[in-house]
Amino acid sequence: MAELKFHIYPIESGFHGPKRPTPSPDLIAKYNYANFKPFKNSKQNSDEYIATAAKEIRRDIIRSLVEAKSGHSGGPLGISDVMATLYFGGVMRYDPKQPWMESRDRFVLSAGHMAPVLYATLANAGFMEKKELLTLRKLNSRLQGHPGRDMGLPGIETSTGSLGQGMGIAVGMALADKYVSKNDHRVYCITGDGELQEGEIWEAAMFASHWKLDNLCVLVDRNHCQIDGRNPDVMEVDPVADKWKAFGFHTIHINGHSIPEIRAAYAEANSVKEKPTCIVAETYMGHPISFMNDDYRWHGKPPNKEQAEKALAELE
Amino acid sequence: METTTKTIANNEPLASTNGMKPKFELLGKKATRFGFGEGLVTLGERYENVVVLGGDITGSVMTSYFQEKFPDRFFSAGIMEATATLVATGLALSGKVPFFASYGAFAACRNTDMLRISVCYNDANVKIGGGHAGISVGPDGATHQVLEEIAITRTLPNMTLVVPCDFTEAKKATVAIGEFVGPAYIRFGRTDTPMFTKEDTPFELGRAQVFREGNDVAICACGPMVWEALVAAEELAKEGIDARVINVSTIKPLDNATLIAAAKECGAIVSAEEHQITAGLGGAIAELLVKEYPVPMEFVGVHDTFGGSGEPDELMALFGLTSVTIIEAAKKVVKRKS
Numbered sequence: 001m002a003e004l005k006f007h008i009y010p011i012e013s014g015f016h017g018p019k020r021p022t023p024s025p026d027l028i029a030k031y032n033y034a035n036f037k038p039f040k041n042s043k044q045n046s047d048e049y050i051a052t053a054a055k056e057i058r059r060d061i062i063r064s065l066v067e068a069k070s071g072h073s074g075g076p077l078g079i080s081d082v083m084a085t086l087y088f089g090g091v092m093r094y095d096p097k098q099p100w101m102e103s104r105d106r107f108v109l110s111a112g113h114m115a116p117v118l119y120a121t122l123a124n125a126g127f128m129e130k131k132e133l134l135t136l137r138k139l140n141s142r143l144q145g146h147p148g149r150d151m152g153l154p155g156i157e158t159s160t161g162s163l164g165q166g167m168g169i170a171v172g173m174a175l176a177d178k179y180v181s182k183n184d185h186r187v188y189c190i191t192g193d194g195e196l197q198e199g200e201i202w203e204a205a206m207f208a209s210h211w212k213l214d215n216l217c218v219l220v221d222r223n224h225c226q227i228d229g230r231n232p233d234v235m236e237v238d239p240v241a242d243k244w245k246a247f248g249f250h251t252i253h254i255n256g257h258s259i260p261e262i263r264a265a266y267a268e269a270n271s272v273k274e275k276p277t278c279i280v281a282e283t284y285m286g287h288p289i290s291f292m293n294d295d296y297r298w299h300g301k302p303p304n305k306e307q308a309e310k311a312l313a314e315l316e
Numbered sequence: 317m318e319t320t321t322k323t324i325a326n327n328e329p330l331a332s333t334n335g336m337k338p339k340f341e342l343l344g345k346k347a348t349r350f351g352f353g354e355g356l357v358t359l360g361e362r363y364e365n366v367v368v369l370g371g372d373i374t375g376s377v378m379t380s381y382f383q384e385k386f387p388d389r390f391f392s393a394g395i396m397e398a399t400a401t402l403v404a405t406g407l408a409l410s411g412k413v414p415f416f417a418s419y420g421a422f423a424a425c426r427n428t429d430m431l432r433i434s435v436c437y438n439d440a441n442v443k444i445g446g447g448h449a450g451i452s453v454g455p456d457g458a459t460h461q462v463l464e465e466i467a468i469t470r471t472l473p474n475m476t477l478v479v480p481c482d483f484t485e486a487k488k489a490t491v492a493i494g495e496f497v498g499p500a501y502i503r504f505g506r507t508d509t510p511m512f513t514k515e516d517t518p519f520e521l522g523r524a525q526v527f528r529e530g531n532d533v534a535i536c537a538c539g540p541m542v543w544e545a546l547v548a549a550e551e552l553a554k555e556g557i558d559a560r561v562i563n564v565s566t567i568k569p570l571d572n573a574t575l576i577a578a579a580k581e582c583g584a585i586v587s588a589e590e591h592q593i594t595a596g597l598g599g600a601i602a603e604l605l606v607k608e609y610p611v612p613m614e615f616v617g618v619h620d621t622f623g624g625s626g627e628p629d630e631l632m633a634l635f636g637l638t639s640v641t642i643i644e645a646a647k648k649v650v651k652r653k654s
Contacts, residue, residue, distance in 0.1 A: 001364040004413045004495065106410075149438045158409055162433045168399045169434060172406020172414075175391060180367060180412055203399035211391065 021141050023134035031063060038126030043090030047259045053124060054084035059315050060120035060133050066308035068137040074285035074298035075192060076117035079221045082281055083121045085262040086188060096126035099154030105185055106157050106173045110166025111192035112146040119143050122155040164198030167191055171204045174216040189218045194226030196237045208276045209248030216276040217269040223285040225296035244278035256281030289314055340512040340527060340546055348486035348504035349447050353378025355490025356415060360386045366494060367407060369393045369400045371418040377447035379417050397422040401430040408440040413494060417445030420503060424465030435499045436474045443493050444501045450590030451635055452507040452628040461623035467595035469501045470568040476500040477568040478521065481542035484513045485565060492521045507628040509540040524571035528561035533646045534578035536562045537588040538597050545588055548642035559646055570600050579609040584649040586614045588642050593617035612652035614645035
């Protein structure tokens with residue numbers, strides 16, 4: 001029987017021309033981006049190595065946001081330890097030299113507004129040159145305000161940004177792998193906790209559980225904050241872990257800034273059979289920058305020049 | 317292994333006749349939804365990566381045919397149209413060709429955000445079947461009679477929209493959108509409607525077909541209104557008005573060349589659709605012609621109102637979706653030609 005072929009690799013489309021924005025040579029020199037060597041991904045990497053990568057991801061988030069002059073700071077900084085563990089702790093299978101290789105694991109950032117952390121992680125893994133981070137949100141940049149698959153940026157599996165939708169797409173990828181392609185790929189998805197207010201999350205959770213998608217691991221960035229305030233003041237989402245458990249997920253509750261706990265949780269998720277896993281990772285928005293930590297007012301704004309200098313100094 | 321990467325034909329100028337002069341006759345009555353169901357089975361037989369998501373109403377939108385034949389490639393999604401569409405996106409981004417079908421009221425209207433951002437912005441190879449379209453759903457009433465989804469889906473970048481005119485064309489169109497690469501929406505109905513096309517009747521995605529020759533007025537129709545247009549044309553001929561009938565089964569992308577030729581050669585247009593007259597087929601044609609070749613135009617469709625319960629033929633008569641209304645519109649537009 002034949003197979004219909006579809007370009008499953010993104011093809012640049014839309015209005016975007018081939019002319020990419022050019023970052024300032026001064027900044028590239030200041031951040032020493034030209035001499036950067038990507039971090040390696042291995043289960044053998046020490047926790048300290050991953051922590052170093054997380055720190056570099058956080059620096060890149062600050063650098064790209066201050067250049068962009070708009071964008072989300074709090075969530076990306078808070079989830080950096082998780083992202084560093086996923087990409088540099090040997091959790092995810094990928095090859096930046098063959099970004100679309102068939103056997104890769106899939107990553108879906110359902111909370112698309114946390115794009116700066118995804119771009120910073122991909123750059124630190126070698127999917128793109130680091131200087132491109134300085135083009136965030138600029139005209140014709142591959143680094144759209146929310147991830148856009150139409151830009152063809154390696155490592156961006158799907159466009160996300162309308163909250164709740166990425167989770168359903170991740171479920172579809174897991175369904176394709178488990179039942180149609182019958183391979184051993186795993187699908188990793190990160191959602192925000194404010195995002196849990198979207199009904200599609202729970203539809204997708206019900207679907208994933210019904211179809212026993214043990215190749216799916218969802219991580220909830222539990223920072224208790226959203227753009228208008230703290231969750232209970234906007235819309236209560238607790239009890240988060242119990243909800244996922246009730247929906248049939250194997251649920252693990254961890255400190256999302258503890259690299260050993262994150263590693264252990266992903267290892268545990270790997271061993272669960274016949275049900276999907278949800279890791280509820282307690283984090284602080286804006287962590288560990290002193291003037292941002294656990295402050296919801298940093299959800300949707302970038303640092304100004306002075307704040308960026310201060311934040312970068314704290315990350316030395 | 318067979319590789320199919322069909323694209324929609326460019327709008328090359330066409331001879332207005334398409335080289336055929338079919339004489340259509342009533343071959344029976346059968347709902348277009350059965351054509352969709354049979355088309356899915358054909359695709360399943362041909363291609364191993366065609367998969368179907370069920371939305372509980374599988375026996376209504378006929379995805380049940382595929383389920384019976386290919387249970388391993390059928391996935392029940394329960395009553396969650398939004399998530400079924402997102403799951404379809406994930407399947408498509410993993411190289412599958414997923415179809416999801418529900419009533420158009422839910423598959424298009426409830427789903428607009430998913431179609432816009434996840435399906436179309438991703439340019440994901442997702443195929444959506446929108447059943448129980450139009451007022452001919454009958455007794456279920458206004459909640460289930462979708463009259464707005466042509467307008468919604470045709471505004472989405474990357475989307476292809478096809479509205480087959482009868483059972484046989486629905487089957488061909490289903491296979492065609494499956495073999496075509498890119499997001500696509502197919503609209504079909506619940507009620508038995510006239511069957512009049514045959515296996516050898518021309519059909520091509522992206523092409524409008526001239527079903528009857530004529531140079532006094534062009535009636536451009538889609539869905540079950542194509543048969544009404546053919547009936548109207550015969551009546552008009554008795555009064556000396558020679559109407560061209562064009563089956564515009566692909567509404568997006570529109571076959572500009574055939575429609576511009578119709579405007580030039582006939583000098584008057586009537587659009588006919590089982591849909592709101594705003595932003596539907598008539599709207600699409602008007603957008604084209606007002607720029608390229610403005611001619612007088614009349615619109616047959618639903619006038620900014622919801623439907624209601626009743627038998628399908630009662631409702632079609634009440635809302636003016638019959639040959640009678642098309643005849644009136646044609647006479648009116650011919651008078652407007654100066």
